[in-house]
Amino acid sequence: MNCQEMKKMIPDLLQNGLESGQDEHYREHLHSCPACWQEWQDLHETWTRLGILPEEQPGPELRRNFYRQLEASRREMAAAKVTPWRQHWRRLLPDWRYAFPAMRLAAAVLVVVVGFGIGFMAGGSRENGGKFARLNKEVERLQQQVSLSLLSQPSAAARLQGLSMTSRLQDPDPTLLKMLLDVLDNDPSVNVRLSAVDALYLFADREQVRAALTASLSRQASPLVQIALIDLMVSFKEKRAAAALKKLLDDKQLIPEVRQRAKSGISQIL
Amino acid sequence: MPDDEKVMAQVREGRVEMLAILFERHHVRLFNFFLRLTANRSASEDLVQEVFLRILKYRHTYRGESKFTTWMYQIGRNAHIDQLRARRPEISIDEVWEQEPSPQPLPPQKAESEQETDLLARAMERLPLRKREVLLLARFQNLKYQEIASLLACSVESVKVQVHRSLKDLRRHYLDLQGGTQ
Numbered sequence: 001m002n003c004q005e006m007k008k009m010i011p012d013l014l015q016n017g018l019e020s021g022q023d024e025h026y027r028e029h030l031h032s033c034p035a036c037w038q039e040w041q042d043l044h045e046t047w048t049r050l051g052i053l054p055e056e057q058p059g060p061e062l063r064r065n066f067y068r069q070l071e072a073s074r075r076e077m078a079a080a081k082v083t084p085w086r087q088h089w090r091r092l093l094p095d096w097r098y099a100f101p102a103m104r105l106a107a108a109v110l111v112v113v114v115g116f117g118i119g120f121m122a123g124g125s126r127e128n129g130g131k132f133a134r135l136n137k138e139v140e141r142l143q144q145q146v147s148l149s150l151l152s153q154p155s156a157a158a159r160l161q162g163l164s165m166t167s168r169l170q171d172p173d174p175t176l177l178k179m180l181l182d183v184l185d186n187d188p189s190v191n192v193r194l195s196a197v198d199a200l201y202l203f204a205d206r207e208q209v210r211a212a213l214t215a216s217l218s219r220q221a222s223p224l225v226q227i228a229l230i231d232l233m234v235s236f237k238e239k240r241a242a243a244a245l246k247k248l249l250d251d252k253q254l255i256p257e258v259r260q261r262a263k264s265g266i267s268q269i270l
Numbered sequence: 271m272p273d274d275e276k277v278m279a280q281v282r283e284g285r286v287e288m289l290a291i292l293f294e295r296h297h298v299r300l301f302n303f304f305l306r307l308t309a310n311r312s313a314s315e316d317l318v319q320e321v322f323l324r325i326l327k328y329r330h331t332y333r334g335e336s337k338f339t340t341w342m343y344q345i346g347r348n349a350h351i352d353q354l355r356a357r358r359p360e361i362s363i364d365e366v367w368e369q370e371p372s373p374q375p376l377p378p379q380k381a382e383s384e385q386e387t388d389l390l391a392r393a394m395e396r397l398p399l400r401k402r403e404v405l406l407l408a409r410f411q412n413l414k415y416q417e418i419a420s421l422l423a424c425s426v427e428s429v430k431v432q433v434h435r436s437l438k439d440l441r442r443h444y445l446d447l448q449g450g451t452q
Binding site for chain 2: 007010011015042045046047052053054057061062065067070074077138139149
């Protein structure tokens with residue numbers, strides 16, 4: 001091992017790409033050669049220091065534009081699938097109109113074939129219906145995945161985007177519902193927790209969601225979230241919600257506005 | 271979760287909505303790559319947008335032989351070169367790539383940690399684009415030297431030499447700037 005070889009290997013050592021046996025080999029040289037040691041120290045320090053550069057977040061417009069673009073592209077593709085049929089019929093029609101008499105028999109045969117074709121296509125459209133249903137299901141599954149991914153982002157703006165995306169879902173799976181309830185209980189941002197109340201409102205026809213929302217009331221510290229939850233619970237008109245509101249009134253620290261809203265809520269439920 | 275290459279294969283087969291997964295996985299890192307390369311937020315957002323638009327447009331050309339990220343950064347480099355050409359049509363792209371940027375005035379004094387970040391970002395901006403790019407790819411984008419070599423169409427040895435030199439130059443600029451503030 002000489003200094004030239006050592007210098008060539010420094011970028012590998014920085015990326016930790018060396019096998020452990022070789023790694024040991026180079027470390028030995030570094031300990032015995034002050035010049036290489038100094039160079040390694042300098043470059044390693046600069047490489048490590050680069051880690052302090054913060055990760056910036058792009059503006060929300062970027063995500064909006066991307067999804068707009070994606071949707072436009074998906075529509076274009078769907079339209080393109082229909083177009084070849086239309087073009088095919090346009091090519092056929094002039095031949096029918098200007099056909100020679102000798103061709104008319106062939107045209108009659110063609111009518112029969114078209115008859116069969118229509119029957120076949122009718123069968124096909126049922127099949128297409130199935131395909132569309134599968135596609136819709138797939139898009140919904142994808143939206144759920146993207147929502148989950150956004151809800152676990154460190155940026156509050158991304159989590160809000162994830163909550164807004166859930167409003168497009170017809171049938172969220174239990175993992176996503178659990179995540180929404182977790183956001184409601186534990187998200188550090190009040191705005192995100194408030195939006196979680198709105199997002200869960202759409203799925204409040206489910207028994208487990210209503211139960212979880214009721215239980216969440218006692219865990220909320222922000223008056224804004226408390227009021228949003230009270231309004232939501234009043235809309236269920238459930239006895240269980242009234243019990244949760246009564247329990248909330250026992251809290252001596254409760255601010256007057258929330259107390260007033262809870263009292264009015266109990267009277268509306270009972 | 272399916273890996274990037276499997277997701278991209280589905281996008282290529284026509285399930286374009288799957289591109290949302292790749293966007294969510296990579297757009298922030300790609301944005302930071304461009305931001306550190308151009309030091310311009312708006313240009314960086316435009317470039318990320320352009321990269322995903324090109325991925326959609328040229329999805330049929332994805333062969334799946336290399337990692338998706340290598341392909342994505344290849345598209346990113348081309349988009350960046352096109353942007354540079356459009357902005358400075360009077361200079362050849364090689365010249366723009368090798369040019370030493372003119373030093374910018376130092377910022378006002380800030381808190382110590384903020385100042386260190388600022389100095390480092392400025393030291394980075396003093397590197398010519400070619401050196402800045404190779405350093406960013408190696409340090410922040412999780413690309414191995416082999417992958418960077420295939421991206422830059424050069425040998426692995428050449429990539430390592432460039433990383434070594436870029437890092438040395440970065441250190442020199444950083445120390446210069448640090449001296450200028452003391």
